[in-house]
Amino acid sequence: MMQQETWLPVCALAMLLPAQGRSARVGEQQLALFLLGERVYALDDRDPVSGIALLSRGIVGDLGGEPVVASPLYKQRYALMDGRCLDDPALGVRAWPTRLEGETIWVKLS
Template sequence: MSQTTTALIQTEPTHAVTWRALCHRRDLVANSGVVAWLDGYQVALFHLPQVDDHEKVFAIENKDPKSGANVIGRGIVGTLKGELVVASPLYKQHFRLKDGACLEYPEQRLRVWPARLQGDTVEIGLDS
């Protein structure tokens, strides 16, 4: 399996961010989630090596709002209604990776962070 040395940010931040190294590329699992600790939050990282012919990393809150359990990083990634989503392993609701919105329950939302690969480093964007 070849690895790309450059990657795109999942979404362009609309405000100034400070990038912080969170983990290494070798910590990620392609097409699946892993969980990292960031300033008191569990962050689920999803590495999608081939989305629209690009490599992307998404960072989304790990805590399921319906159950309160930290399980989103164990969810299944897929596409639903043309959107990249992760399905919660407990109640199966789908959250968009780009903005954390729940497709079935609009009142549910997960926090998201900009994320990117810089060489072999996974970086997460923090508000400046």
């Protein structure tokens, strides 16, 4: 049986600061949210190297035009678009689709 994908409200857009991460829990999922320009990105907050939920505290930047977050512990950089690690292809985090409805951020969890 195919699992249905569900859009869930996470928080108000006003809760995010530009180019800074914010942690949010949606059900059992711990997310790291990032606002860059008018786009909101959502990644798993758990750093795959340390196992600690702290990517939301990482340094947000740009690598060759691609928005990234660097883990605050070991400095691996993860693409905000798809969660792949730019420093080690064996690593990565899940990226979640987002959308805005009015001033509310929604994330599609499956």
